[in-house]
Amino acid sequence: MTPGARLQAAIGVLDQWSAGVPVEQALTNWGRGARYAGSGDRAMVRDHVYDVLRARGSCAALGGGETGRALILGMLRLQGIDPAGLFTGAAHAPSALSDAEGVAGATPEAVADVPGWTVPLLHDRVGGDLPALLDTFRHRAPLYLRVNRRRSTRAVAIDRLSADGVEAIADPRVETALEVASGARQVKSSVAYAEGWVEPQDLSVQLALAAVDWPGGRILDYCAGGGGKALAISDACAAQVLAHDAAPRRMADLPLRAERAGVHIPILAPSQLASAGRFDAVLCDVPCSGSGTWRRDPEAKWRLTPTRLAELEQMQAAILDEAAPLVLPGGQLVYMTCSLFRRENEAQVDAFIARHAGWWLDRSGIDTPLSASDGFFHAVLRAPA
Known part of the structure; x- marks a missing residue:
């Protein structure tokens, strides 16, 4: 053509x-x-x-x-x-x-190149840096890979990717992260990917996962989706990691990805949760506006409406309430979103603590496209002992 x-x-x-x-x-x-x-x-x-x-x-x-x-x-x-x-x-x-x-x-x-009604929500996050944030949304997001330490090291993965036409650079902020400088379209045909040495995973996600002190015992990825975070947690600690999603079809590729990575991640169907017992940590990476990833998925910003945002906030609160009883006394409920909006992040955490006596916020943090590749929020909530 x-x-x-x-x-x-x-x-x-x-x-x-x-x-x-x-x-x-x-x-x-x-x-x-x-x-x-x-x-x-x-x-x-x-x-x-x-x-x-x-x-x-x-x-x-x-x-x-x-x-x-x-x-x-x-x-x-x-x-x-x-x-x-x-x-x-x-x-x-x-x-x-x-x-x-x-x-x-x-x-x-x-x-602004974003829906006008979202501008005040973004300004509430970054203040005077709003013009710089809006400018990031006009450009393509970088591609990051996570090195699977069970399979390889960063140095070896960089060499193997290079042999297949992919130039990758180690990011000093987290020991598993590689930024793809060129050859992004060759990643999934590379030997390093086929053999489970690397998985696509955004830098902001890797930073958030690394900021959590994952316990031993059992960890449940409650909103697992494709399973990328479950795979990363399995690579980072010795705990048994299990995966669940309200729509199990989203996890269809997880067994193959886990096999490639050299780990076993049991999948819990919704009907199995009641008999699965409690967990040392439960991760809830909840459905959200995706406002932190709008340069990666720009269609999402044009689909979002105030009504849809309100629906998502109700869903987020419901998921936290559903997941809380699955956490052992003194255990962790880890809340994550790829949103920049305080309504979906800090406000949800504050509202959860107000609803659940004895729970407390251990730590929280957020990256934006100005500090990492995407916007991503995390909070570690502790159950009463």
């Missing part, structure tokens, strides 16, 4: 998305009808679409509208590319610019 044809494909995907089709489904729909597109074409179309979603407000301002065509036009201008050489109508490229389109729209300096 020519560069212009790729842009036209991205326009079609964005028009589907604007009509309410989830972005991944819209990309799949295009891909099924584009058998001629190679892997490089598909990757570039995806990149164009996600570049727009990260900076949708700026793209709309510079392109003069919210259609897929206007958004792609604005994206090119935002990237400093003259669209006239690509909007030619030749070889499946977008048609030539009209006179009106030939004039750039308003400059995007005052555009």
Whole structure:
């Protein structure tokens, strides 16, 4: 595909998305009808679409509208590319610019590129650093890997990744973290990944997990999802780690991932919790707004509404209340979110303590995209002895 044809494909995907089709489904729909597109074409179309979603407000301002065509036009201008050489109508490229389109729209300096109602919530977190935080959301997030110490060391993993075309750099803030400097798309085809030496895991998550003093005995990952945190905890301590999720299908790949990592993580179905006993620690990485990961999943910020945020807050409180009885006396309830909003973090912790006599906050912390790669909150709550 020519560069212009790729842009036209991205326009079609964005028009589907604007009509309410989830972005991944819209990309799949295009891909099924584009058998001629190679892997490089598909990757570039995806990149164009996600570049727009990260900076949708700026793209709309510079392109003069919210259609897929206007958004792609604005994206090119935002990237400093003259669209006239690509909007030619030749070889499946977008048609030539009209006179009106030939004039750039308003400059995007005052555009937040997040839903306007979330700006005060973000300001409450970072204060005067808000412009810098908003700027991070316009850019692609770095890829981090976690080195599985049961399988390898960082030095060995770096060498093995390099042999497969992946340049990785050790991050000094946590001993398991590698930042992928180049070759990100080769990670999952690398020997290091296939043999369980590395797993994708964000730096902010690794920092939060390392900040928790995980006990021996038994630990339950209560909202396990794909199981990445359960795998990391298993690698970090000698405890028996078990996994549970209200939607067990989310854990479908966990047994294979655990085998690759050299650990065993039993899975508890919802019906098994009542007979599973209590745990020395229970981790609740709860559903949340995802506001700390908006440059990684930019579609999420445009899906979020005040109503949905309120629903998530109710869900978070309910999960904490459900998990608390699973903790042994004196044990830990570890609460985590990938949200920057105090309503989902400190306020939830304070409300839980108010509801549950004898519980107390041991420690808490948060990273933002300004201090790590994503925003991530953690709190360690202690049960009464």
